Amino acid sequence: MKIQTSTFNKIVLSILILGLLFVITIRPDTYLSSPAGADTLRTLNDFLTTLRSILIQSFPFLFIGVGISVLVGLFFKEEWILKFLPKNRFLSHMLISLFGVFMPVCECGNVPVARRLIMKGFSVSQSITFLLAAPIINPVTILTTYIAFKDIYPDPIIIISRVVGGFFIANFIGIVLSYKKNQFDMLTDSFYKEVCDPQDDHIKNKFAKALDIFQKEFITVASALIFGSIIASVTSIYFRDVVLSIGSSPTLSIVAMILFSLVISVCSSVDSFLVITYTSTFTVGSIVSYLLFGPMIDIKILTMLRSTFKTKTLITITVLVTLLSLLAGLLINYIL
Amino acid sequence: MKRIYGFLTIGIYAYWIIVAAFVQKTLSYYTTDSYYNLILGAAIASAIICTVGFIYEVYRNRRIIFKKQNLEIFGDRKFVLFIITIIVGFVFTPALLLSVAVVFIPFKNSKLDAYLNKNIVPAIFILTVVMSGLILPSQALSSNVAAQRADNLNSVTVNSSRTIADNFNTGSKNYNIGDWIASMSFNPDPNFYKGKDIEVIGFIFTSKVIDPNTQFFVGRFVIRCCAADATPVGLKVNYNWKDQFNEGDWVKITGKFAVTNKDGYEDLYIEPTNIEKTSIPEKPYIS
Numbered sequence: 001m002k003i004q005t006s007t008f009n010k011i012v013l014s015i016l017i018l019g020l021l022f023v024i025t026i027r028p029d030t031y032l033s034s035p036a037g038a039d040t041l042r043t044l045n046d047f048l049t050t051l052r053s054i055l056i057q058s059f060p061f062l063f064i065g066v067g068i069s070v071l072v073g074l075f076f077k078e079e080w081i082l083k084f085l086p087k088n089r090f091l092s093h094m095l096i097s098l099f100g101v102f103m104p105v106c107e108c109g110n111v112p113v114a115r116r117l118i119m120k121g122f123s124v125s126q127s128i129t130f131l132l133a134a135p136i137i138n139p140v141t142i143l144t145t146y147i148a149f150k151d152i153y154p155d156p157i158i159i160i161s162r163v164v165g166g167f168f169i170a171n172f173i174g175i176v177l178s179y180k181k182n183q184f185d186m187l188t189d190s191f192y193k194e195v196c197d198p199q200d201d202h203i204k205n206k207f208a209k210a211l212d213i214f215q216k217e218f219i220t221v222a223s224a225l226i227f228g229s230i231i232a233s234v235t236s237i238y239f240r241d242v243v244l245s246i247g248s249s250p251t252l253s254i255v256a257m258i259l260f261s262l263v264i265s266v267c268s269s270v271d272s273f274l275v276i277t278y279t280s281t282f283t284v285g286s287i288v289s290y291l292l293f294g295p296m297i298d299i300k301i302l303t304m305l306r307s308t309f310k311t312k313t314l315i316t317i318t319v320l321v322t323l324l325s326l327l328a329g330l331l332i333n334y335i336l
Numbered sequence: 337m338k339r340i341y342g343f344l345t346i347g348i349y350a351y352w353i354i355v356a357a358f359v360q361k362t363l364s365y366y367t368t369d370s371y372y373n374l375i376l377g378a379a380i381a382s383a384i385i386c387t388v389g390f391i392y393e394v395y396r397n398r399r400i401i402f403k404k405q406n407l408e409i410f411g412d413r414k415f416v417l418f419i420i421t422i423i424v425g426f427v428f429t430p431a432l433l434l435s436v437a438v439v440f441i442p443f444k445n446s447k448l449d450a451y452l453n454k455n456i457v458p459a460i461f462i463l464t465v466v467m468s469g470l471i472l473p474s475q476a477l478s479s480n481v482a483a484q485r486a487d488n489l490n491s492v493t494v495n496s497s498r499t500i501a502d503n504f505n506t507g508s509k510n511y512n513i514g515d516w517i518a519s520m521s522f523n524p525d526p527n528f529y530k531g532k533d534i535e536v537i538g539f540i541f542t543s544k545v546i547d548p549n550t551q552f553f554v555g556r557f558v559i560r561c562c563a564a565d566a567t568p569v570g571l572k573v574n575y576n577w578k579d580q581f582n583e584g585d586w587v588k589i590t591g592k593f594a595v596t597n598k599d600g601y602e603d604l605y606i607e608p609t610n611i612e613k614t615s616i617p618e619k620p621y622i623s
Binding site (some may be wrong): 056064216226230274 | 339374382393
């Protein structure tokens with residue numbers, strides 16, 4: 001959140017005054033009892049329910065993610081990276097993309113962990129590989145994908161292309177970015193400042209340090225999560241159908257499904273259950289694109305990552321993920 | 337000092353979830369049974385951590401906080417106005433809008449503004465959203481969403497508790513909509529259901545594919561994880577419902593399945609014998 005407090009105050013103030021004027025002029029009691037008013041109220045309620053359900057559902061994953069981040073902050077020794085991580089950039093990225101196996105949390109829980117890993121000396125490209133791979137290559141996601149599709153497609157094409165494709169995309173992007181000379185250039189200024197001079201290093205008391213990391217990471221990630229879920233719940237209520245009506249031809253269906261996953265922002269562990277509703281109308285390739293793109297990029301995740309990475313970095317990642325998952329979908333459609 | 341705001345904010349976030357579960361009893365509007373324990377566990381654990389952290393920080397900073405000029409905040413005009421609007425808000429809800437407005441209106445020489453100008457925007461942002469959940473709890477997803485997503489109706493699989501295709505003659509008496517949808521995905525032949533008794537509870541919604549004057553769907557939402565992934569399921573009912581019911585009403589329907597032949601394909605619907613309004617069930621979604 002880089003908004004200046006005073007500007008932010010002015011924006012909120014003007015919105016509130018406009019809202020109050022609106023409420024006074026349209027006479028809420030008469031309007032709300034009319035059919036159109038009841039409809040508006042229902043839509044407002046649906047928006048709030050969707051938003052709150054995302055906030056409640058991601059709370060435990062956020063908690064686990066922040067908890068792991070506290071553990072990493074307290075006990076992870078920086079020498080371990082030199083000791084255990086391969087020097088070769090290909091091998092190191094591949095090893096990191098498998099970290100998700102030990103962290104069966106949703107993508108929102110991965111953000112605080114990745115932040116802490118950067119502070120502990122992982123390179124930025126390595127943490128990006130971790131962020132992209134962990135939501136797909138973890139036991140919960142693999143299991144739910146298997147359960148969701150086992151009756152629909154008898155051969156395991158979906159689950160294999162999801163795991164292999166996710167592994168490939170995450171490593172490809174990480175390795176490409178690792179050739180960038182100044183890795184810290186990808187981080188936001190405020191986070192870079194924190195990496196250079198971690199405030200909690202001055203706290204010697206372990207108990208106080210754990211509390212401090214918990215509080216700081218939680219606030220940073222939760223405020224970004226809330227901001228993202230507000231946008232996500234508006235789009236998932238209003239633009240869901242628009243996106244799905246783009247088309248179901250081999251190419252257009254892929255575009256539609258990628259936009260769909262961008263718009264709805266559902267956790268990676270359950271997105272396969274959601275998409276089986278569309279298996280009858282959309283191509284297999286588009287389903288694979290959705291399953292690859294969804295866990296890596298959506299509105300919620302982008303706003304959360306904005307607390308750590310510069311917008312330029314996020315655009316690069318998004319474009320690459322989009323192109324690669326599009327390619328994977330086209331490939332599957334071509335083969336079948 | 338900033339940490340105190342942090343603990344307070346996360347604490348209220350967690351407290352909201354606990355209140356939604358035990359006081360408002362609205363947790364089932366947001367999520368499924370299988371996540372209850374995980375969510376509540378995380379919320380209670382965070383609430384405890386935040387309480388400990390809050391007390392610890394207040395104790396550590398007691399010299400700074402309880403200084404005399406800091407206590408002058410209680411005489412501050414902005415603070416007093418804020419508290420008054422909050423108290424009025426408990427009786428007359430729109431006044432809470434005013435209390436939010438008060439926070440953002442800059443006052444002359446206000447002690448509170450001096451605090452607010454510190455960078456606690458993220459914390460205030462979280463608090464605004466979470467407090468709205470405490471003050472105005474929301475209802476379950478409405479028929480609007482169902483109507484919007486009805487294009488792919490019933491193509492979702494349901495985890496039915498019944499063993500599918502068990503003895504229909506004795507067993508289908510207390511099937512809910514989810515059980516019917518589950519058995520229909522197992523055996524989609526409409527004639528198999530013809531003449532079977534049905535008694536279900538659901539809400540009314542319509543869509544483009546049916547005639548909204550003589551037909552409606554009685555439906556429920558299927559959710560896997562949270563309300564964001566809700567997908568409607570529904571059974572068609574033939575009835576002139578417009579003058580008795582509104583879209584979104586929860587109804588209990590008793591009747592029989594019937595089949596018509598429309599444009600060469602067989603169309604299954606419910607021929608109701610009785611429709612009565614009911615209140616929303618404790619668990620509005622099925623999974």
